[in-house]
Amino acid sequence: MADTKKKKKTTAKSSKTTTKTATQNEKAVQVAKPTREEIERLAKSYWAARGGKDGDAEQDWLRAEKELLKAASAKTAS
Numbered sequence: 084m085a086d087t088k089k090k091k092k093t094t095a096k097s098s099k100t101t102t103k104t105a106t107q108n109e110k111a112v113q114v115a116k117p118t119r120e121e122i123e124r125l126a127k128s129y130w131a132a133r134g135g136k137d138g139d140a141e142q143d144w145l146r147a148e149k150e151l152l153k154a155a156s157a158k159t160a161s
Contacts, residue, residue, distance in 0.1 A: 126146070127143075
């Protein structure tokens with residue numbers, strides 16, 4: 084006789100769990116992203132520390148953004 088039991092689909096449940104976890108991680112990343120004002124403030128402090136010389140504004144901005152992202156991710160990881 085043939086087995087008449089139906090097999091359960093387990094993949095649907097696991098994909099929902101994966102989506103939920105990804106959404107939670109995205110929210111954590113959104114919270115951790117520094118504001119434009121925070122980046123600007125830190126970049127200006129780097130500019131001032133260099134004596135207010137022109138020419139490295141983009142590098143100051145990128146450095147400030149990187150530092151703030153690093154600090155924020157350390158806070159969310161703890």
